[in-house]
Every structure is written in structure tokens, then in C-alpha cells.
Amino acid sequence: MADSTVLSVVLYLPVAGMLAIAALPAGRDGAVRALTLALMVAQFLLSLVLYAHFDPATPGLQAATRLPWIPAWGVSYLIGLDGYNILLVMLTTFLGPLVTAGAFTAVTKQVKLFYAMVLLIQFAMLGTFVAQDLFLFYLFWETMLIPMFLLIGIWGGERRIYATIKFFLYTAFGSILMLAAVIYLAWSLWHTTGTASFAFADLYRARLPLETQQWLLAAFALSFAIKVPMVPLHTWLPDAHVEAPTAGSVILAGVLLKMGTYGFMKLGFPLFPDATRLAVPAISILAVVSIVYGACLALVQTDIKKIIAYSSISHLGYVMLGLASVDLLGIQGAIVQMVSHGLVAAGLFLMVGMIYERCHTRELAAYGGLAKVLPVYSVFFLVLTLASVGLPTTSGFTGEFLVLLGAFNAAWRESAPIPVWVAGLAVSGVVLGALYMLWFAQRFLFGAERVPHGPVPDLDGRERAILVILLAAVFWLGLAPDAAMKRTELAAREYQELVARRAVPAATRLTVAAPTEATR
Amino acid sequence: MNFTAVSVAMAPEHLLLAGIVALLVLEIASARSRAALPIAVIFVGAAAVAAALLGASGWTGSPFPGQFVLTPPAAFAKALVLALAVPVLLFSREDFGEGDFYPLLLASLYGVCLLASAQSFLTLFLGIELMSIPVYVLVLLGYRRPESAEAALKYLVLSGTASASFLMGASLLYGSTGSLGLASFGGALASTDLLARTAVVMVVSAFFLKAAIVPFHGWAPDAYEAASVPSTAYMAVLVKAGVLIAAARVFGTAPVAEPLAGLIAILPIASIVWGNLTAMRQPGLRRMIAYSSIAHAGYLFLAFLGDGPGRFQAVVFYLATYGVMNLLAFAALPAHDDDVERDRLENLKGLFHTHPFAALAIGMAMLSLAGIPPFPGFVGKFLIFRNVIAAGYTGWAVIGLVGSYLGIYFYLRLIQFMFMSPAAAKAGHAPSRGVAMGASLLCLAGSVAVAVAPGLLLSRL
Numbered sequence: 001m002a003d004s005t006v007l008s009v010v011l012y013l014p015v016a017g018m019l020a021i022a023a024l025p026a027g028r029d030g031a032v033r034a035l036t037l038a039l040m041v042a043q044f045l046l047s048l049v050l051y052a053h054f055d056p057a058t059p060g061l062q063a064a065t066r067l068p069w070i071p072a073w074g075v076s077y078l079i080g081l082d083g084y085n086i087l088l089v090m091l092t093t094f095l096g097p098l099v100t101a102g103a104f105t106a107v108t109k110q111v112k113l114f115y116a117m118v119l120l121i122q123f124a125m126l127g128t129f130v131a132q133d134l135f136l137f138y139l140f141w142e143t144m145l146i147p148m149f150l151l152i153g154i155w156g157g158e159r160r161i162y163a164t165i166k167f168f169l170y171t172a173f174g175s176i177l178m179l180a181a182v183i184y185l186a187w188s189l190w191h192t193t194g195t196a197s198f199a200f201a202d203l204y205r206a207r208l209p210l211e212t213q214q215w216l217l218a219a220f221a222l223s224f225a226i227k228v229p230m231v232p233l234h235t236w237l238p239d240a241h242v243e244a245p246t247a248g249s250v251i252l253a254g255v256l257l258k259m260g261t262y263g264f265m266k267l268g269f270p271l272f273p274d275a276t277r278l279a280v281p282a283i284s285i286l287a288v289v290s291i292v293y294g295a296c297l298a299l300v301q302t303d304i305k306k307i308i309a310y311s312s313i314s315h316l317g318y319v320m321l322g323l324a325s326v327d328l329l330g331i332q333g334a335i336v337q338m339v340s341h342g343l344v345a346a347g348l349f350l351m352v353g354m355i356y357e358r359c360h361t362r363e364l365a366a367y368g369g370l371a372k373v374l375p376v377y378s379v380f381f382l383v384l385t386l387a388s389v390g391l392p393t394t395s396g397f398t399g400e401f402l403v404l405l406g407a408f409n410a411a412w413r414e415s416a417p418i419p420v421w422v423a424g425l426a427v428s429g430v431v432l433g434a435l436y437m438l439w440f441a442q443r444f445l446f447g448a449e450r451v452p453h454g455p456v457p458d459l460d461g462r463e464r465a466i467l468v469i470l471l472a473a474v475f476w477l478g479l480a481p482d483a484a485m486k487r488t489e490l491a492a493r494e495y496q497e498l499v500a501r502r503a504v505p506a507a508t509r510l511t512v513a514a515p516t517e518a519t520r
Numbered sequence: 521m522n523f524t525a526v527s528v529a530m531a532p533e534h535l536l537l538a539g540i541v542a543l544l545v546l547e548i549a550s551a552r553s554r555a556a557l558p559i560a561v562i563f564v565g566a567a568a569v570a571a572a573l574l575g576a577s578g579w580t581g582s583p584f585p586g587q588f589v590l591t592p593p594a595a596f597a598k599a600l601v602l603a604l605a606v607p608v609l610l611f612s613r614e615d616f617g618e619g620d621f622y623p624l625l626l627a628s629l630y631g632v633c634l635l636a637s638a639q640s641f642l643t644l645f646l647g648i649e650l651m652s653i654p655v656y657v658l659v660l661l662g663y664r665r666p667e668s669a670e671a672a673l674k675y676l677v678l679s680g681t682a683s684a685s686f687l688m689g690a691s692l693l694y695g696s697t698g699s700l701g702l703a704s705f706g707g708a709l710a711s712t713d714l715l716a717r718t719a720v721v722m723v724v725s726a727f728f729l730k731a732a733i734v735p736f737h738g739w740a741p742d743a744y745e746a747a748s749v750p751s752t753a754y755m756a757v758l759v760k761a762g763v764l765i766a767a768a769r770v771f772g773t774a775p776v777a778e779p780l781a782g783l784i785a786i787l788p789i790a791s792i793v794w795g796n797l798t799a800m801r802q803p804g805l806r807r808m809i810a811y812s813s814i815a816h817a818g819y820l821f822l823a824f825l826g827d828g829p830g831r832f833q834a835v836v837f838y839l840a841t842y843g844v845m846n847l848l849a850f851a852a853l854p855a856h857d858d859d860v861e862r863d864r865l866e867n868l869k870g871l872f873h874t875h876p877f878a879a880l881a882i883g884m885a886m887l888s889l890a891g892i893p894p895f896p897g898f899v900g901k902f903l904i905f906r907n908v909i910a911a912g913y914t915g916w917a918v919i920g921l922v923g924s925y926l927g928i929y930f931y932l933r934l935i936q937f938m939f940m941s942p943a944a945a946k947a948g949h950a951p952s953r954g955v956a957m958g959a960s961l962l963c964l965a966g967s968v969a970v971a972v973a974p975g976l977l978l979s980r981l
Contacts, residue, residue: 070975139893153940176925
């Protein structure tokens with residue numbers, strides 16, 4: 001099979017799974033679970049083939065499929081792998097089976113619909129990553145909202161309706177302005193170069209006046225920043241995380257939040273380089289505010305899920321800082337940090353789900369001394385905590401270290417796009433991160449024994465298997481990040497070049513250019 | 521007048537006429553017959569196929585020069601409208617097993633077809649009246665409560681006002697240009713002559729009234745609510761399609777200039793915002809759809825800001841996506857003994873537990889109407905806003921898009937009711953029946969086709 005076929009199979013397996021689940025008679029919950037897990041495992045194994053065949057030395061798209069779709073508008077069905085998305089695709093397919101298996105005992109009502117939605121969101125997330133056409137990207141990007149809306153709204157906690165509608169309306173607001181920007185961008189490309197196309201590669205060639213770039217960047221950035229989320233657009237995240245079922249939280253923290261940073265990396269910054277360079281100081285300050293503010297908020301939470309939710313805001317701040325640094329190490333670090341946070345946060349949310357299933361509370365104060373009662377659970381939890389803190393040998397260290405290095409490189413560059421104090425402040429996030437996570441673990445695992453609804457059984461085989469697989473990936477990325485980073489290096493260089501280039505029209509062309517919105 | 525041309529070009533209309541005659545004969549021959557539905561479906565289906573074939577063959581001509589013209593896009597528009605009528609017929613069986621519903625519906629469809637081909641204000645007026653008059657009766661036909669009579673009368677009076685305004689505009693136009701051809705309207709758009717401008721405003725307000733654009737929208741919620749579900753679906757989809765196609769015929773490809781552009785932007789945007797905001801507070805599905813359709817009329821009229829040549833395409837494509845999804849919602853709505861209780865949103869709570877297919881279908885329809893991808897409604901909205909931006913009205917497009925955002929909440933609320941609430945204690949919906957299910961599947965198939973291959977339809981309009 002050609003790689004492009006494999007990629008299509010990987011992408012459409014979940015859709016086939018949804019149809020198969022719909023065809024299953026009601027009441028066959030066991031069959032639904034087994035079928036979903038089998039599909040997810042098959043999808044991951046197939047994506048390993050793609051990963052192995054991915055050639056780090058070839059620039060551009062690999063395993064690509066291009067079909068004309070709406071030729072009159074220049075919309076094509078174009079999917080493919082490149083250095084930007086290869087690791088994120090792997091992260092998505094890797095987490096798929098773990099999410100599925102993790103929900104086996106937690107979800108007992110409307111099982112058919114639940115797994116259909118898990119498969120649908122898997123499809124939409126993969127589609128968003130592999131889409132190389134802006135129209136297609138937007139389609140997948142918005143489609144993600146629907147299954148997540150139902151996942152939180154049907155299987156969530158007490159305030160699930162409020163949380164899910166807030167989630168949907170928040171993210172949809174960003175998207176609607178992005179839609180206007182998408183249309184305007186494609187129209188300007190057609191207007192200035194005569195190319196009717198939505199393909200990313202063509203859109204990079206659009207020549208836009210600085211003011212237009214700034215407007216469009218603002219529209220894209222709003223949508224992406226809500227998704228990341230960056231302070232001050234983060235208020236939907238704690239609600240969504242707390243009310244979501246475990247699987248929803250895992251998907252949200254594991255993959256969905258990376259959509260925002262991926263969007264910035266693939267679209268927002270490279271499409272509007274001149275506006276981006278002007279915005280870098282502001283973006284880096286917001287990123288550091290996210291890091292520090294998220295960490296401070298995590299410090300004072302009493303709800304276990306909220307601690308991890310706010311830690312996500314903090315960790316994704318590093319990704320934004322790395323992207324804003326436009327330094328090779330920083331960018332590479334940002335990509336690693338995305339994957340690392342995907343693994344670690346997913347693991348932590350899975351573990352919170354496991355304890356919640358047993359004890360039915362997320363109040364931190366209700367727990368204590370779990371290390372004595374649930375030794376296996378506690379060991380896994382501690383390791384994940386250390387990975388979240390960024391202990392060397394874990395993936396968290398690789399990501400954060402490279403990002404900070406990149407930020408200081410940028411701060412010491414002649415133009416100093418990132419102020420030194422901003423980079424310095426980012427380091428304090430590491431300390432704060434260690435503080436809130438270790439304090440959390442100390443109160444949770446050690447001290448006087450407090451187990452609500454105890455005594456409770458320790459982790460069973462299924463749960464141990466999930467966590468072992470997850471930790472293997474965490475250590476693999478911490479000990480041998482080279483293989484993964486080699487695959488992203490060309491993309492990081494391309495990103496650097498794209499953001500460094502001038503995309504405003506040359507002065508001579510400005511006079512002949514057609515009227516823009518400014519003159520209308 | 522060329523006999524072949526008349527019989528070929530008007531084949532869809534002739535088939536509808538034959539259907540009406542057949543239905544009337546049946547009515548005389550037997551008082552209660554179950555054959556009415558199949559006959560109506562066959563004739564409307566045949567008319568749709570005939571129109572599609574005419575369009576595919578590229579037949580262009582004017583059997584009545586200056587009055588009636590057929591071009592491939594017009595033929596495809598007719599095929600589309602007629603195809604949309606088929607599900608309406610199918611799910612009307614729940615409410616109208618036999619009787620006057622079918623001949624009235626076919627007569628009204630005849631009017632819609634005439635509108636798509638009209639070349640002069642006279643034919644257009646004929647089409648509008650042919651389309652509207654049976655609908656007044658259709659609203660009353662579901663007479664199950666006193667408000668129906670009031671709503672029908674309200675609709676009749678306001679629609680009559682619109683017709684009067686339209687005629688007045690047409691005669692003023694005749695006075696200023698000496699022609700009743702639709703082409704004279706394009707000239708009047710650019711004219712600074714007071715008479716021509718007045719004519720344009722009167723004609724446009726007639727369309728606004730018929731399509732329920734704010735502030736001419738007051739009749740729509742009452743009429744939609746009072747009519748039975750199939751009649752509501754017919755009004756929301758096909759009458760709206762007829763009015764918009766007529767408007768697209770009248771505007772032709774002429775560019776819209778200031779100050780008319782302001783009028784054409786502000787009132788539709790007011791409709792989008794007001795329709796979407798008010799829809800949030802409605803207790804029943806029909807009333808909610810009425811306000812939603814006020815908002816959708818707003819999007820449709822925004823399309824007139826776009827460049828002329830793409831206008832007809834944008835309007836008809838949007839009507840296709842909007843129509844098929846609206847019909848899906850109505851077709852899937854389970855039957856109920858009490859017409860008022862049937863679509864009360866409270867009673868739809870937990871519908872997924874009792875009628876999973878219906879809930880999924882209505883849910884998809886709502887998401888599509890909200891313009892959420894991957895449903896076809898998104899492509900329609902994309903096309904309209906693309907044209908508006910390409911014409912240089914970026915500001916209006918952004919305001920319109922933000923207005924469309926306001927609509928997301930009430931569509932989501934219905935999904936929340938159906939999927940996330942416990943089942944209503946005494947909803948009392950009957951189990952889904954075969955014919956209605958068939959109608960929903962038909963709509964679903966149509967929407968999937970449009971979503972997967974929008975290019976196929978676009979290239980023909």
C-alpha cells in the first residue's frame with residue numbers, strides 16, 4: 001500500500017467505525033467497546049507505518065492525496081504529512097486506544113453514542129492535523145466542536161450543560177471571525193495573484209499590506225488563542241475540564257488544546273509574517289503571563305481536575321513562547337512540549353478519572369496518604385507528576401528546556417524580539433510548576449490516610465497497562481527525543497523562514513494594486 | 521408561438537398541471553382515496569426529473585418571448601425546488617391523508633416554477649400570486665385551533681399589501697422606463713431618477729415583506745405556528761425559495777450601488793440579528809423555525825450585495841442547503857395526537873431516548889442551520905459571505921457573520937434538550953412511521969450529497 005493510501009485509511013477508520021457501531025443492535029455494549037478499541041489499535045499501528053516511512057530529509061508534503069473538490073473556488077481535498085503534523089498525528093493515534101480503554105468502566109450509559117462520538121472526534125482531530133487546504137482545515141476544525149459538545153453535555157458532571165455550552169460558544173466565536181479572515185485571505189490571494197486556491201502552500205504566497213495582515217492575524221489569533229487557551233481567553237477551560245467525563249478531559253488536554261498552538265505554527269504566524277514580527281513581544285508577554293498566571297491559579301485550586309486544567313494553561317504557555325521566539329531550538333522545543341503535554345496531561349487526567357471512579361470526589365482535601373493504600377496508583381501518579389514538573393529523562397524536561405533556551409536566544413539576538421525579563425520570568429514558571437505539582441502530590445499521596453468511600457482496590461490490569469504504555473512514551477521522548485526531533489527539524493526551519501520573510505507587497509506594486517479595504 | 525418550444529420548455533409546468541387535473545378527477549371520482557399521495561409524488565417527481573433533464577441538455581429558449589425564458593440554471597433551480605417538494609408531500613401523509621392539500625400544493629408549485637422563468641413583471645406577478653394564494657388556504661387547512669384563522673387572515677392581508685406594493689413599483693417602473701421587462705429593473709437600480717428609485721424601493725419592500733425581513737416579519741411566526749407541520753415546512757422552504765428566486769430574477773446581474781446597497785445590507789442584517797435573538801425565546805419548534813427563517817432570509821438577501829453573476833448561484837445553492845435541512849427537521853418530527861403539543865420544545869426533551877433516529881436527524885438539521893461544518897448549511901453560508909467579501913463589503917460580511925453567531929445558541933439548546941435532558945414525562949409522541957422516515961432519509965441523502973460534492977450542484981447553477 002502506498003503511504004497516501006495508509007494515511008487515508010488511518011483518517012477514515014473512525015468513520016467506518018462509527019457506521020459499524022450504528023449498525024450494531026442496541027444493548028451490545030461489550031461489542032461496541034471491543035470494536036472501538038480494535039479500530040483504535042489498528043489505527044495506531046497503521047500510523048506507525050507512516051511514522052517509520054516519514055523521510056526527515058524531504059521538505060514538503062509526504063503521503064499526500066490531492067483531489068479537486070470545489071474547483072470553481074479553488075478548494076481542493078488535500079491531505080498529507082509534514083514535519084509540522086507528524087508528531088501530533090502520532091500523539092492523536094497513540095492516545096486513541098488509551099482513551100477508549102480508559103472509559104471501559106467509567107461510561108455505562110448510552111455506550112453506543114459515546115464511542116461513536118469518541119471516534120468522530122478522533123476523525124475530526126486527525127483531519128485538522130493532516131488537512132493542507134484552509135477550507136478543509138476549517139471544516140475539520142469546526143467539526144471537532146460537535147462531538148466534544150455532546151461528550152461533555154451527555155456524560156459530564158453536574159454543571160455539564162453550562163460547561164458545554166460555554167465551551168461551544170467560546171470556541172465558535174473565535175471560529176466565526178476566523179471564517180471571515182479565511183474568506184478574505186483567499187479572496188486577496190485571488191485578487192493579487194490570480195490564483196484561486198485555499199492550499200496552505202499557495203496562501204503563503206499571498207502579498208498583503210501590513211494593516212490587512214494585522215487584521216487577519218488578529219482574527220486567526222483570536223480563534224487559536226481561545227483554543228490554546230491563552231490568558232485572558234482561558235475561562236472556558238476549567239469549566240469544560242471539570243465537567244467533562246474522563247475521556248473528554250483526556251482528549252481535550254491531550255489533543256484538542258494543541259489545535260490552537262498547531263494553528264499558530266502552521267497558519268497564524270507563517271501566513272502573516274510582518275504582522276507577526278510586530279506582535280512577537282506582545283505574544284511572548286501573553287505567553288509568559290499564561291505560564292505564571294496558570295501556575296499561580298493551579299497553586300490555589302482545591303479540585304484535582306482544576307489543578308491539572310490550570311497546569312495545562314501554564315504548560316501551553318511554553319509552547320507559545322517557543323513559537324514566538326522564532327528560534328530553531330525554541331520551535332523544536334515547542335513541538336516537543338506539545339507532544340509531551342499531550343502525554344502527561346492525558347495521563348494525569350486518566351489517573352484522576354481512575355480515582356474518581358473509586359472515590360466519587362475530586363476534592364483534594366478529601367484525600368491523603370494514598371501511597372500506603374494504593375501503592376501502585378501512587379507510583380504511577382508520582383512519576384507523571386515528576387514528568388509534568390519537567391524532571392530530566394522525562395519528555396517534559398526536553399520541551400521546557402528547549403523552549404527556554406530558544407527564548408533566551410531570541411532575547412539575546414540583536415533585535416531582541418523577546419525582552420530578557422520576559423524570558424527570565426518564564427523560568428520562574430518552572431519553579432512554580434514544581435511547587436504546585438509537588439505540593440499537590442504531597443497532599444494527595446502522603447500524610448494522614450484519607451480515602452473517601454474506602455477501602456478501594458488498587459489499579460487493575462487494564463489500568464496498569466494503559467499507564468505503562470503512556471509512561472513508556474513519556475520516557476522515550478525524554479531519553480531519546482532525537483528521532484522525533486529529526487522529523488520536525490525541516491518544518492521548524494521552514495517556519496523560521498516563513499516568519500522571517502517579508503510578505504507586504506513591494507512599494508512599486510502598491511500603487512497598481514487593486515483597492516483594499518482601507519480605500520473602500 | 522412555437523408549439524414544440526412551449527411543450528418542451530414548460531414540460532415541468534405541464535406535468536404539474538396534469539397532476540392537478542388528475543388529483544381533481546380523483547377527488548370527484550372517489551371521496552376518500554389513498555391514491556392522492558402517490559399521484560402527487562409521481563407528478564412532482566416527474567416534473568423535477570423533466571426540469572433536471574432540460575437543464576442537463578442545455579436547452580435554452582423563450583417560448584413566450586419577453587415573458588417566459590428557460591435557461592439551464594433556471595431549469596436546475598426548478599428541479600431543485602420540485603425535488604424539495606417531494607419530502608413535503610411524503611410527510612404530509614401524517615396530517616393530510618387525502619383531500620385538498622395536494623392539488624393546492626401543486627398549484628402553488630406551479631407558481632414557483634413560473635417565477636424561475638419569468639422575464640417580465642407580469643409573469644412574475646402571476647407566479648407570485650399563483651404561489652401565494654393556495655398557501656393562504658394551506659394555513660387554514662390545518663384548522664385545529666382558533667388562531668389558525670387569525671394567522672391566515674394576517675398572512676392574507678400582509679401578503680396582499682406586498683402584492684400591491686409590488687404592482688405599484690412595477691407600474692412606476694413602467695412609467696419611468698416604458699417597459700415591463702425585468703431587465704428594466706437593472707437599469708433602475710443605477711438610475712438617480714426619483715420615480716425609478718421609488719419603484720425599486722417598492723419592489724424591494726414587497727420582496728422583504730414576502731420573505732419576512734425585519735421589520736416586515738410580524739406575520740411569519742403566527743402563520744408558521746398556526747399552520748400544520750407540512751404547511752409550515754412548505755412555507756418555510758418552498759415559498760421562501762419562490763420569493764428569493766423571484767428576487768434573484770428581478771435583480772438579474774445588475775450591480776447594487778449605494779444608497780440601495782445600504783438598504784439591502786441593513787435590513788437583512790437586522791433580520792439576522794433579530795431573528796436569531798428572538799428565536800431563543802420561542803416555546804415551540806415551528807415558532808423557532810419561523811424566527812430562524814427570518815434570519816435565513818437575511819443571509820439570502822445579503823447575497824444580493826455580491827457581484828451580479830454569482831448572485832443566482834449563491835441564492836439557489838443556499839436555498840438548497842437551507843431547504844433540505846429544514847425539511848429534514850420537519851420530516852423527522854414524530855407525530856402526535858395534539859398538534860400544539862407536537863412541537864413544544866419541552867416535549868422534545870430526551871427525544872433521543874425514545875426516538876433516536878428522529879433526534880439525530882433534527883440535531884443534524886439544527887447544526888446545519890446554525891452553519892456548523894461539515895453540514896451543507898456551512899457551504900451555503902460560506903458561498904454567500906464569500907461573494908459579499910469579494911464585492912468589497914467586508915464590514916457588512918463581518919457583521920453578518922457575527923449575527924449568525926448569535927443563532928448558534930438556540931439551535932444548540934434544542935440539541936441539548938433532545939440529547940442531554942431526561943425524557944419528558946408525558947411527551948406522547950407516536951413512534952416514527954415509515955413514510956416520514958423515508959422523507960427524512962431522502963433529505964439526509966440529499967444533504968450528504970450536497971456536503972460531499974457541493975461542486976456538482978454549484979457548477980450547474
